[in-house]
Amino acid sequence: MAKFELKLPKMGESVAEATITSWLKEVGDTVELDDTVVEVATDKVDSEVPSEVEGKLVEILFEKDAVVKVGDVIAIIETEGEESVSTEKEIVKEEVASVTAKAVEETVEIAKESVAASLNTSSSDRFYSPLVKSIAQTEGIALEELENITGTGKDGRVTKNDILTYLENRQTKPETNISKPVNSDVEKPKKTQSAPVAMSGEDEVIEMTRMGKLIAKHMVDSVQTSAHVQSFIEIDVTNIVNWRNKVKNGFLKREGEKLTFTPIFMQAVAQTIKKHPMINIALDGDKIIKRGNINLGMAAALPDGNLIVPVIKNADELSLVGMTKKVNDLATRSRANKLKPDEIQGGTYTVTNIGSFGSITGTPIINQPQVAILALGAIVKKPAVIETPEGDLIGIRHKMIVSHSYDHRVVNGALGGMFIKTFKDIIEAWDTNQDF
Numbered sequence: 001m002a003k004f005e006l007k008l009p010k011m012g013e014s015v016a017e018a019t020i021t022s023w024l025k026e027v028g029d030t031v032e033l034d035d036t037v038v039e040v041a042t043d044k045v046d047s048e049v050p051s052e053v054e055g056k057l058v059e060i061l062f063e064k065d066a067v068v069k070v071g072d073v074i075a076i077i078e079t080e081g082e083e084s085v086s087t088e089k090e091i092v093k094e095e096v097a098s099v100t101a102k103a104v105e106e107t108v109e110i111a112k113e114s115v116a117a118s119l120n121t122s123s124s125d126r127f128y129s130p131l132v133k134s135i136a137q138t139e140g141i142a143l144e145e146l147e148n149i150t151g152t153g154k155d156g157r158v159t160k161n162d163i164l165t166y167l168e169n170r171q172t173k174p175e176t177n178i179s180k181p182v183n184s185d186v187e188k189p190k191k192t193q194s195a196p197v198a199m200s201g202e203d204e205v206i207e208m209t210r211m212g213k214l215i216a217k218h219m220v221d222s223v224q225t226s227a228h229v230q231s232f233i234e235i236d237v238t239n240i241v242n243w244r245n246k247v248k249n250g251f252l253k254r255e256g257e258k259l260t261f262t263p264i265f266m267q268a269v270a271q272t273i274k275k276h277p278m279i280n281i282a283l284d285g286d287k288i289i290k291r292g293n294i295n296l297g298m299a300a301a302l303p304d305g306n307l308i309v310p311v312i313k314n315a316d317e318l319s320l321v322g323m324t325k326k327v328n329d330l331a332t333r334s335r336a337n338k339l340k341p342d343e344i345q346g347g348t349y350t351v352t353n354i355g356s357f358g359s360i361t362g363t364p365i366i367n368q369p370q371v372a373i374l375a376l377g378a379i380v381k382k383p384a385v386i387e388t389p390e391g392d393l394i395g396i397r398h399k400m401i402v403s404h405s406y407d408h409r410v411v412n413g414a415l416g417g418m419f420i421k422t423f424k425d426i427i428e429a430w431d432t433n434q435d436f
Helices: 088-118 130-139 160-169 210-225 238-255 261-275 320-335 413-428
Strands: 002-007 017-023 036-041 046-050 055-060 067-069 073-079 228-236 281-284 287-290 296-298 349-352 372-376 380-388 391-407
Touching: 036 073, 130 160, 228 413, 238 261, 238 320, 238 391, 261 296, 261 320, 261 349, 261 413, 296 320, 372 413, 391 413
Parallel strands: 296 349, 349 372
Antiparallel strands: 002 073, 017 036, 017 067, 036 046, 055 073, 228 391, 281 287, 372 391, 380 391
16 A cells, blocks of 8 residues: 655645645545545635545644645545555655755855854844844944844844845944944834723623634734825716616626626726826835736625635736626635635735725725725715706716725825826716627
């Protein structure tokens, strides 16, 4: 009998680990090819891990709720045959990888020992990478001076760019007998503790779900990262409402898809981004990354009340029919928790339809590392002034308020406002005589 190692597969770009949520097979169970053995969850999406072989599950290496890294062996499946399931080619690869990894580890250890010998950071509360310590050693930067450098990395860590920028602006070497960093209070913010919540006997404690905790963390991180500013504009969508009412039955008959307002607005957003490409960016430290593709995130509500954001890749290349099919497919599979990890990654701009819950407007939080998000409010009938050649009239119009949240570090009020003004112009110029 041979033994096959079932490993946690790659879950998509930037996903390094997953949490085991449920084992669908138990030790001793027969496993068929492509049978789902275990369900896992990442901070992106829930997924299933199928078996690549037929056999019997003989060992489970991680319990439910365990956090597992991509590539880790999570179970052993016993298969028919006397030889190992691994091919000779795979064995050679593993041996080469093992030798290479060992050589790299030895090199890293030597580098660490070399740096540590001349720059002892054990007394510091901050983490410094070997590269940063090596640069500090070469440039004669003492620990006291290093502690004074503002870090832009995670948890305030000093990055390579931080120390190089500091060296460029450094005029003369400061004294090394500094007793306390000047900006220590800024660099090491104190964590605030929430006030205890008083409870009575009538109260009920409900544990947050795993996804709920992750969403809460992402929202707090986003607010702490980006300088949120909002712009609002009211749009007359009467032409679109009338056009959709006129063509929706024919659209359903010809394309087999329901035509909602969402794909119409998503297509208009993609057109607007093409006119204002500097809204389609990301900020990495002090560098602006201008995205080459327009990938629209579409916030969708899940049955448990949480949100997920599937991504429409290259949205500007889709026709209205193509956009409708994509929107409907992603929305359906979102509700059924059937999205693939890659389908919720790579977004460059996000749209959320808060109007589906009856809200007329809102101030959405930016989906990092993007720099803007658009919220579509509810479409409501309002009395409005209509300008005609014969004079102004009062009529009933369909109106929608759109709110635009953007990161004021890189998007100023002019661009943030012009973006939704362009979006408004595209929507209000809708041709009611066009085909679909």
